[in-house]
Amino acid sequence: MTDFLQLFFSGMATGSIYALAALGFTLLWQASGTINFAQGEFVMLPAFAMVGLIAAGAPLPLAFVLTVVLAIGVLGWAFKRGVVDPLFRHGMMPIVVATIGLSIALSNGVRAGYSAEAHPFAGMFPDRIFNIAGVTITLADCGTLAFALLLVLATQSFLARTVTGRAMQAVAQNTESATVLGINVPRMIFYTFAINAALACAAALLVTPVYLAKFDMGVSLGTKAFFAAVIGGFNNSRGALLGGVIVGVGENLAAAYVSPQYKDAVALALFMVVILFKPQGLLGRKEERKV
């Protein structure tokens, strides 16, 4: 039983990391109807930005703030203007292909331009270990879980409770009506990309101490996050959290009780089952979308 709990808690911590990246997927989908397959690299770039700033002497909080500002400019504004805007009117497929290309370009760019080696990254939580009923939990695990939960809930209540958030949803549901109602559509879409960029920075802050800053850290993260988002429900932020935790815990239990080789197959199997029986995801709702 202690083994099971140990695996369960470790899986929860890993899962909350997947959830943060998955949140970016659901957010962009909900608010602008785009899927960004470079999501993993959107976490990798801020990680390297922070590594660079810390190496240049900035303390972690300052490095984080500067990185968020930089990310909103590059991963938010420039990504929207340079990739999404020109391709959006051609439909979903060109954007999907373009973001896959972007992810390859970004990771190889970092490999060729900076380094192919992994770099250590000090976490924001102190390295402390608790032992509860035979289960060891690190403060970092708890902190990651709590922080991820907080971010998911904050994002969701922003979308549901504030005027700006509702306007963003309105734009996603029906752009023309939103324009008629006097909503500044381009600005709302920019907000979505900006929030996505900031969330990616937060994910980088939590993820990098475990994943280490490396050019290919985004690959597995991006894939797992995509599965998590589909499992949880692509149009629901809480679904991202649920999906992430399910994938994280499922992987861990499968590695221990089935076989370590099938660890990565778990997310795929769950993904297929959900697609077959509940295509809108566990927490998602059916929706009509005009794209």
Added chain:
Amino acid sequence: MKKALIALVMAALMTAPAIAQQTIKIANIVELSGPGTTSGTNFKDGMLLAVKEINAAGGILGRKIETTTNDTQSNPGVAKGLTQKAIDQDVFAIFGPVFSGSIMVSMAESRRAEIPNFTGGEAAAITQQGNPYVFRTSFTQATAMPKIARYITDQAKHKTLALIYVNNDFGKGGREMLMKALEKSPTKIVADISTDSGQIDFSAAVLKAKGASPDAIFVYTNEEESARVLRELRKQGWTKPVIGETVLTSQKVIELAGEAANGAIAHVGLTVDAPLPAIRAFRAKFEREYKYISDHNGMKGYSGVYALKAAIEKVGKLDRKAVAVAMKTLKVKAADQPGILMDVEFDKNGDLDRDSFLTEVKGGKQEVIATLPPLSKK
């Protein structure tokens, strides 16, 4: 007068090839860009340092060494092309490439041209193809694993061992060699756990290893995964020994794992921290020359040149074939040839055997805690 001048020019032209033959040409074909940059640069610098010393001391058999250096870009195809180019330039020996994947391809060329080729590659397969012209400058898994196995069984006296390995060529090769080495020993492997390259969460693997309650855990994964395993072991409260081979106590793992690396024990073939006068002297000379501290690849390049020197001196003439044959039974003592760094013995495959070291991470630094004798010595 004119005739005399022509005769003089002719004479000069005729002696020119003779002068050219006075030098020994060695091609350096190494990774100076791409993922192998660090390894290749160290190997090259070590090699050039040895050449400089030998030339200053009068060369080999009275002849100076002349080197050319080319970059393989860490690419086997380029390495092969450069090897062909070196052969066209009629070199006496080739040093490099360091990457196993590159030497596996390029050594076919040097074999065809019958030119001795020294490599820093450590894959067991390099010397298992019956190529009489390829020679190592370091151990392979096939030598290193029996050494660490001997330590586990005879010195540490661990009865049971859990193995966590990475499921790639490196990990599987090492696992196979360790299993073979422990087969007839009293040490039993009670858990055999495969993990993925790039794996993030090692809680299940560590839990499984702990569950088998072994005397020690053997970790054979690449740098990042080793760091994560060490952290997970610390997290789950493992206090018994963690043993590895080369990677586990490397500087990169220590940097990535932080405090969790303390106490890890590993066998390493070459280290500049070794408490031997020849190695201390090498470390100081290298640092003075290049302003950085050599890694094991610098030691490979450096000692490789001295192995070639010893072989040529043993034969007594510059005959590639005879030198390649002499290399097969070459024994060099550090007392006679300090540049070899440690007493070394080559075998008929081109593999080598010598002392190596047991290291432990203490206070965030790799320290040599014991010297392990060559495999051939009991």
